[in-house]
Amino acid sequence: MRVSKNIEELIPYQPGKPIKEVERELGVKECIKLASNENPFGTSPKALQAVTALLSNANRYPEGGCFYLKQKLAKYLGVAENSLVFGNGSNEIIELLIRTFVQPGEEVLYFDPSFAVYPIIAKAADRDFRGVPLRKDTFEMNPDDLLAAIQPQTKVIFLTTPNNPVGNYIPRADLEKIILGTPQHIIIAVDEAYIEYATEPECQSVIDLVATHENVIVLRTFSKAYGLSGYRIGYSVSSPQVADYLNRVRQPFNVNLLAQTAAEAALDDDEFLAVTLNGNSAGMNCITNHLRELGISWVPSQANFILIDARGNGADVFQGLLREGVIVRHIPHPMIRDYIRVTIGTAAENKTFLTKFEQVLRTLGRL
Structure with missing residues (x-):
């Protein structure tokens, strides 16, 4: 079958391994997944209801x-309704931006390493x-630079801030x-997927700059702090002009009924958001103190x-943890092949990770 060269050479995005797949492949039980930056504290109860x-x-x-959802979110953020565009995850917004504004012979620029989806969609x-x-x-x-x-x-x-990975x-x-x-003709997309978790005073959203800079667009998601990864x-x-162009390219009904409903309800669940952010802060402190x-x-x-x-090739530590049921x-x-990226989990998950991580490092002679 003949396909274009860019598709022939394209290496698909590799998501974190699912728990059931690891348990099936390696024969381990009670796996924990700290690989995909999901919310370990679940989903907003109001969204579920x-x-x-x-x-x-x-x-x-x-x-x-x-x-x-647009009405509620516009009020929540203090922005105009016609400045908002929704997607099947912020990934779809990234694709819409590239399809809408980047012509043949033009390019996408980003810091590297950063979110792997940018070059994948461009290619x-x-x-x-x-x-x-x-x-x-x-x-x-x-x-x-x-x-x-x-x-x-x-x-x-x-621009991804906080930067993944x-x-x-x-x-x-x-x-x-x-x-x-x-230059004003260049679109600056500030990806703020993790901004809710930020605690440093200088790690700030730039949503307020959208009103004065027509080439700035901010990307957000309900997948992380709001716990709606599976809804997309x-x-x-x-x-409004940029939003109008994106909506011309966007497919109809691209955000399903359940996702819209869950997101709308999640905006009202301050209690769940507080649990998430406090739990993340406590987990980060637990892990860094032990490290x-x-x-x-x-x-x-x-x-x-x-x-x-990982004090050496991170792939070895990744595989060692996988055999212990920690993804x-x-x-x-x-630049980061000697590292592993670990999602902050629940208190129990963090404890398990730290125990198994120390065990794997000792087995590899790195501790």
Whole structure:
């Protein structure tokens, strides 16, 4: 079968291994999954209640533009309703941006390593892409490096803060420097998938800058802090003009009825959000305190995961943990191949991970 070269060469995104698959393949029981940055505290009870009440209406199409959710979210964020676009996860918004604004011969620019989906979607669309390396050893996303990398063919820039898979962030002042230093015809997409978890004062959202910078668009998701990964719903905040263009490309009914309903209810569940953020903070402290005792280094994180030094090839630690029923993530990027990325779990999951991690390191002679 003949396909275009870009599709022939495309390496698909590899999600974290599912629990049942690991238990089946390796014959282990009671696995825990700390690989995909999911919310370990479950789903908003209010969202579950709202979805359950709506199940009998699943024979009807959903609102094509998420009308009721759009009203509530616009009020919640303090933005105009026509600045919002919803997608099947924020992944779909990324695809819409590239399909809408990047023409043949133009390119996508991003810090590297960052969210793996940016280059994958660009390649699938047969568009050019280029990564700006993080600063070696510090993993800093330096604004001067990014601005110097902009070329005439650059059309969309993705800035991920907090950054996945590293966990660090771009300070507000550096974000403003990039925005002010970037030509106005270039779209700057600030991916804030993990912004709810941020505690550092300089790790801030730039939603407020959308009103004064027409080329800035902010991406958000309900998958992480709101615990709606399985429903697949994300959104963008942009100028009305950018939103209008994205909606022209967006497929009708792209966000299903249950996802819209769950997201709308989750916005009212302050109690669940507080449980999530407090639990994440406690879990982060638990893990980093133990790593400090072991003399293991890590990258300070503003997200719900942490990048941990594996003291050698991280793939070996990943496989060792897998055999112990602990699913984490190893990313074979040259800059972080000696690390593993671990999602913050429940108190019990964190304890299990730390026990098994220490055990695996000792087995490998790294501790």
